[in-house]
Amino acid sequence: MGRRVREPFPAEVDEVRAKVERWRQQRKCLGPMPEKLWTEAAELASRFGMNPICHHMGLSYAALKTRMGKRPVQYPAPKPRPEPNLHPAPQSKPKPQPMAPNFVELGGDSLLGGVQAGPVLEVSTPDGVRVVLRLPAGSSVDLASLMTAFLGFRG
Numbered sequence: 001m002g003r004r005v006r007e008p009f010p011a012e013v014d015e016v017r018a019k020v021e022r023w024r025q026q027r028k029c030l031g032p033m034p035e036k037l038w039t040e041a042a043e044l045a046s047r048f049g050m051n052p053i054c055h056h057m058g059l060s061y062a063a064l065k066t067r068m069g070k071r072p073v074q075y076p077a078p079k080p081r082p083e084p085n086l087h088p089a090p091q092s093k094p095k096p097q098p099m100a101p102n103f104v105e106l107g108g109d110s111l112l113g114g115v116q117a118g119p120v121l122e123v124s125t126p127d128g129v130r131v132v133l134r135l136p137a138g139s140s141v142d143l144a145s146l147m148t149a150f151l152g153f154r155g
Helices: 011-026 035-048 050-057 061-068 108-112 143-154
Strands: 117-124 130-136
Touching (some): 011 035, 011 050, 035 050, 035 061, 050 061, 117 143, 130 143
Antiparallel strands (some): 117 130
16 A cells, blocks of 8 residues: 655644744753643644644654543545546547457468478368368378378267
C-alpha cells in the first residue's frame, strides 16, 4: 500500500506549532507544557485528527488524548469530486483494422537451416485421425508401405 499524501496544514496549525517550539526553547527546566498550549493543540486535533497533529507538533499522543477528554473529532469535509459525465459526446467509430493472421506457414528452408523440403503426404481417416509426413528432398522412403501400415493399424 502506498502512503496517503496529506495536504499541508492551514496557517493556524503552524502558528500553534511555532508557539510550542518557542516554549520548548525558552523554558528553563523540564516540566509540563502550559495548559493553554494543550488546549489549542486539542482544538486543532479535534478538527484535523490527533495523530496528524501529534506528529506535526511533536506531541505525546497519550497526553493529548487525555486533554481532549470526550471532545469529538471533526475532520474537515473532503473536497468535492467532479461528477462523472454520464452522457459523453458521440465519437466516431474507429475504422476496423485488418486482422493479423492466426497461422503463418514457413518453408522448410527457414526452419531447417537451408535443408530443402521434399514431398509432404497428408492422410486423414473418417474418424478424424490424421497423419502428416514431411520428408526431406531426395529421401528414399516407401510411402505406400507407410500408408498401408497406418491404415491397417487403424482398421
